[in-house]
Amino acid sequence: xxxxxxxxxxxxxxxxxxxxxxxxxxxxxxxxxxxxxxxxxxxxxxxxxxxxxxxxxxxxxxxxxxxxxxxxxxxxxxxxxxxxxxxxxxxxxxxxxxxxxxxxxxxxxxxxxxxxxxxxxx
Amino acid sequence: xxxxxxxxxxxxxxxxxxxxxxxxxxxxxxxxxxxxxxxxxxxxxxxxxxxxxxxxxxxxxxxxxxxxxxxxxxxxxxxxxxxxxxxxxxxxxxxxxxxxxxxxxxxxxxxxxxxxxxxxxxxxxxxxxxxxxxxxxxxxxxxxxxxxxxxxxxxxxxxxxxxxxxxxxxxxxxxxxxxxxxxxxxxxxxxxxxxxxxxxxxxxxxxxxxxxxxxxxxxxxxxxxxxxxxxxxxxxxxxxxxxxxxxxxxxxxxxxxxxxxxxxxxxxxxxxxxx
Numbered sequence: 001x002x003x004x005x006x007x008x009x010x011x012x013x014x015x016x017x018x019x020x021x022x023x024x025x026x027x028x029x030x031x032x033x034x035x036x037x038x039x040x041x042x043x044x045x046x047x048x049x050x051x052x053x054x055x056x057x058x059x060x061x062x063x064x065x066x067x068x069x070x071x072x073x074x075x076x077x078x079x080x081x082x083x084x085x086x087x088x089x090x091x092x093x094x095x096x097x098x099x100x101x102x103x104x105x106x107x108x109x110x111x112x113x114x115x116x117x118x119x120x121x122x
Numbered sequence: 123x124x125x126x127x128x129x130x131x132x133x134x135x136x137x138x139x140x141x142x143x144x145x146x147x148x149x150x151x152x153x154x155x156x157x158x159x160x161x162x163x164x165x166x167x168x169x170x171x172x173x174x175x176x177x178x179x180x181x182x183x184x185x186x187x188x189x190x191x192x193x194x195x196x197x198x199x200x201x202x203x204x205x206x207x208x209x210x211x212x213x214x215x216x217x218x219x220x221x222x223x224x225x226x227x228x229x230x231x232x233x234x235x236x237x238x239x240x241x242x243x244x245x246x247x248x249x250x251x252x253x254x255x256x257x258x259x260x261x262x263x264x265x266x267x268x269x270x271x272x273x274x275x276x277x278x279x280x281x282x283x284x285x286x287x288x289x290x291x292x293x294x295x296x297x298x299x300x301x302x303x304x305x306x307x308x309x310x311x312x313x314x315x316x317x318x319x320x321x322x323x324x325x326x327x328x329x330x331x332x333x334x335x336x337x338x339x340x341x342x343x344x345x346x347x348x349x350x351x352x353x354x355x356x357x358x359x360x361x362x363x364x365x366x367x368x369x370x371x372x373x374x375x376x377x378x379x380x381x382x383x384x385x386x387x388x389x390x391x392x393x394x395x396x397x
Contacts (some may be wrong), residue, residue, distance in 0.1 A: 021307060025273075036327060055320075060327035063320045070210040086182030094320055105184065 004121045005047060009039040009062070010054040010083070010107040015106075019052060019083075022110045028117075038059025038114040040068065043075055049121050052113070055095070063098040069098030079120035085110060124162055126155050126170045126215050128232045134158055142190050142269060145326025145345040156210055157193045160363070170326055196339070200241045200282070200290040201388035203338065203370050205388035210334075211249040213386055218333060219254050229261045233332045235323060237266035240277030240316070241286060244308055246336065247315040267321035267328065268372030274318050323352050328359045335360060338371035344375065353378040360395040 006028050007101045010016050033039040033044050035057045055062035062082060069075040079101045087105040095103045108109050135146045146154040167173045201207055209243050234243040243266035251257050261325050268274050273363040287295055287306050299306040356366055357380045381392040
């Protein structure tokens with residue numbers, strides 16, 4: 001699991017910093033993106049083992065990013081964990097329909113995030 | 123029911139605008155007030171100030187997300203603004219189909235922006251099947267978006283009340299719906315023609331290459347500067363000579379260049395002028 005690369009996608013610099021710091025402390029390599037378009041660029045430029053993906057972001061939302069990646073044979077194998085404030089049941093269903101592998105809501109507990117990452121990244 | 127002062131309503135309005143770009147102008151503040159009051163009743167919160175704090179939390183935006191779902195849900199029905207649908211079906215579609223056939227292209231891309239519970243995109247799908255000869259050899263792409271996952275879920279279910287279908291011509295109701303347990307269920311052949319997606323017009327990614335965009339009675343919820351930005355992005359998303367349908371009373375004069383207002387029988391629509 002150590003040295004695995006995680007892409008953290010969120011338009012909140014506070015969330016990006018908090019999650020990235022914790023992941024780096026745990027030995028992960030971290031890439032970041034502030035919106036959906038940056039996320040797609042990052043996935044093309046770096047080898048990524050898992051994506052933590054927010055939903056409501058400028059330029060392209062997380063559902064759209066997820067759908068595009070899961071439809072692309074080159075990237076569909078990358079686990080996507082939605083990490084979002086959208087906590088209505090229909091939001092969750094929509095996330096799973098978009099192809100996300102797990103759906104976590106904010107405020108989040110880092111231990112839970114790490115546990116989910118561990119499930120997908122060996 | 124709880125009283126919400128005008129000052130408090132304005133504060134709620136600002137929070138919603140910052141979160142998703144929707145703007146409840148002074149004439150719509152009472153609608154916003156009613157919806158906030160009913161949501162407060164559901165949550166058991168009596169004090170508007172306490173509710174304001176609940177939707178302002180930076181750490182937990184769940185309640186704000188739920189409220190946005192509620193305030194953006196509007197009742198609609200099949201064949202809303204009938205003259206526009208007739209214009210689309212009888213004038214625009216035949217013209218567009220002829221042009222495409224002449225170019226050897228049998229793809230048609232239509233975007234229903236702010237599709238709510240699906241009545242508009244399914245109306246478009248039925249119109250395509252009714253108006254275009256040999257429709258099975260065409261590739262129709264109907265892309266339908268909304269800011270609320272709650273309405274998108276309902277749209278994908280495709281189950282409607284009698285009220286939602288009462289303006290639909292009977293032959294279409296008989297042909298494209300199944301009546302079961304007091305509800306009208308849209309047939310799979312229509313359902314499969316529509317792809318639903320979550321999108322906030324304020325800041326989502328806009329796809330390109332649309333022949334027609336429907337965005338009816340949605341822009342009324344945006345401020346002029348946001349409306350202008352959305353219209354400019356619609357312009358970029360349309361093919362040259364593509365068509366934009368807004369609500370029957372919505373005008374864009376003074377907001378954006380590049381569209382020609384085209385009067386049709388009983389309605390006006392906008393056509394993109396090639397740049």
